[in-house]
Amino acid sequence: MPQVLDPGKARTLDEFVAELRLLKAWAGNPSITEITRRVHRDWQRAGRPCSEWPARSTVGNCFRLGRRRPNHDLLLAVVRTLADGDEATVAVWRQALRTVLGEAEAAARVTAYDRLPAAPSSPVGRYRPASDAESALTAGGRSGVVVLEGAAGIGKTALALHVAHRLAARERAETPVLFADLRGFAPNGPAADTAAVLETFLRLLGVTGDRIPHGVDARAALYRRLLAGTGATVVLDDAPDEAHVRALLPGGRGCRTLITSRRALRALPAATRLTVPPLAPDDSVELLRRTAGADRLTTDATALGRIADDLGHLPLALTVIGRHMREHPGWTLDDYDREPVITLALEDGVRGALAASDARLTAGARKLLRLLALHPLHRTDTLGAAVLAGEREQTVREHLDALSGLHLLVEPEPGWFRPHALVRAYAEERVCIDVPGTSIRQALGRVLAHCRGAHSRDRAHAPGARPALRRLDRAAAWAEAVRPREGSAARVLAA
Secondary structure: OOOOOOHHHOOOHHHHHHHHHHHHHHOOOOOHHHHHHHHHHHHHHOOOOHHHOOOHHHHHHOOOOOOOOOOHHHHHHHHHHHOOOOHHHHHHHHHHHHHHHHHHHHHOOOEEEOOOOOOOOOOOOOHHHHHHHHHHHHHHHOOEEEEEEOOOOOOHHHHHHHHHHHHHHOOOOOOOEEEEEOOOOOOOOOOOOHHHHHHHHHHHOOOOHHHOOOOHHHHHHHHHHHHOOOOOEEEEEOOOOOHHHHOOOOOOOOOEEEEEEOOOOOOOOOOEEEEOOOOOHHHHHHHHHHHHOOOOOOOOHHHHHHHHHHOOOOHHHHHHHHHHHHHOOOOOHHHOOHHHHHHHHHHHHHHHHHHHHHOOOOHHHHHHHHHHOOOOOOOEEHHHHHHHHOOOHHHHHHHHHHHHHOOOEEEEEOOEEEEOHHHHHHHHHHHHHHOOHHHHHHHHHHHHHHHHOHHHOOHHHOOOHHHHHHHHHHHHHHHHHOOHHHOOHHHHHHO
């Protein structure tokens, strides 16, 4: 069996069928009639009655994309005939099919309501983005679609629900309100199936099961007819990409749709895209105070500001540390140094959120993210990233676009990129686990040569460049002397 045939990489039924088509080609591309004859022969030998033998058209459907309810036994029977009865091969395909069907079942489980989940009445530091979102949704009474994009843990869902509650409060009680968690970046399991979300929405709108049509397009058409002219508010939380939300947009005049996503949804031209930023320093301190409790914290705004800076002003991380402060009265503010603060934030949810975004990257973009943790300037342009990765600039540009699209990198000025403080800490953890020591030493050597070469002479006069080169020298020496798993690049670069 050639290595190109790998049913284990299939995550959807369509991907499984695509692998099955390759297996058919590998087996000499027998006709559907011939495959049907072989299945009949095998089932006859197994003692199965003629009434169970599949028709030719049924066997042909095994190779058709877009199926919803596959015949498990028949698919494996087809595999067995194409693999010439090799049971080891059949076992691999059986396990792959079980995985695919489990994913399909998980995707069909939908969290959707005809009401809005609770939300903070006044999210800290979000007056401006909330106002911008409301204005975009209500401008001119037209159908409005707003996408709130941003990094993991930046507070997109809380902001969307806050805005949606404000809009719903102005409407009549009978105005439809719909909410769905699309699980686009859930750490476990697949994203919610669009057809299943539509089915749930239709049931919430009063459509009985026997009137719900099959297929996404037919369900979307009925969904839009029911919402036309109602002024409905729809919240689609944690969208994985544009394809998952297009069919869920009401489309009718006066309806409002709020979408949240970690990904930049550039292919929704009718939508207003708003990037949710980290909190301002004063707002970060206020969130720490609110979470920890006013009686828990002193008035040492300087110490709180330092903690907020270490956390990159990320609301999820600030909430984690505020809760830790409330639950550990024996800790003073001086105990919250950078290392324990970042470790606590990563341990209590931030690492899992970042890992879910990380899992959506290509192998090249994932490796570049880890190598960026070694860069002494904490930021880089495309050329510097290409030197670090040892790849062509065009390829690295694609990696940087992917990382920026998931808000794992920010662009503080055009052409320059840097990871968020906690993204960098996550990458520092992973680089010593995922990147071989040889690759780390080679990357540091390339960057050192680049920083000292003709391309960087002009930059060497910039403030902070000489200390950065000294840090890079120490990092290169460490990379030569110490195996990566025995130490942390972060400690060397911060020394």
